[in-house]
Amino acid sequence: MNRQAFLKLVTEYILTSVPQALIYYLDNFAIRMKKGDYWIDLSLENFYRGFCRQTPLLRQQYVAEVLAPFIKDLKRESGVNHQDVKDNLQRVYPIIVGAQEAREIATTKLAEGLFVAYVLDEGMRIFFLDEPTVKKLDVSLARIHQIALDNFLRDLVRPLQLFDEQRGIYGFNYGDTYDSSRLLSLVLAPGQHGLSTNRPLPVMIPNRDVVLLCYSLEESYLRQALMIGRSSFLNNPYPVSGKVYQLYQGTVLPVTLAW
Known part of the structure; x- marks a missing residue:
């Protein structure tokens, strides 16, 4: 057809x-x-x-x-309302967004410039939960956060993809709505991805469609990975952050590189 x-x-x-x-x-x-x-x-x-x-x-x-x-x-x-969300909490998922997108929706801070937002997934569309909707649910934001994480770990975790073997660049770019969210699987379940938690790993979340993880600490390789990440941040309609973060023992912290 x-x-x-x-x-x-x-x-x-x-x-x-x-x-x-x-x-x-x-x-x-x-x-x-x-x-x-x-x-x-x-x-x-x-x-x-x-x-x-x-x-x-x-x-x-x-x-x-x-x-x-x-x-x-x-x-x-009328569009999606709080009752739709309440009736379908099993389809509420987290999405990682940047500071600009977080202004008018309900979020939980993940790191400097990174926030966990929450969406009701209805297939070909997603509805971002805002603060008035959360208040009408009569459920705490902390509870919504946990429900979204549980749903994510149940339905949306995917294996790390190899982007560049020589340079040790891995990440997520599956082309669905939740690639940025998969940073959470690196934080919550690093063992599922074969990651060592004994050393920090540079990571970037330039937009909703990609996460970059730099497994090699070779400076020249890091530079190239960071150039890719910053370019993806600047040239995407759904930017998250152009910063470099450090993933280490279940935390995400912004870092400043010496070079």
């Missing part, structure tokens, strides 16, 4: 489910769904790729599952 046919399929499904809805076609293969004063945008690129990976018998079910939260919101003409 080509993109145009997929666009038609998605449009027909939405309008069949919510006949009063309006659909607008946006640039870059996206749509806007609107009912009343409520509207929400959906980029179709990942949706389309996921659809193409399904067998023909499962494609209709896949479309229904992806669009279900959007259909729900359109019908009630």
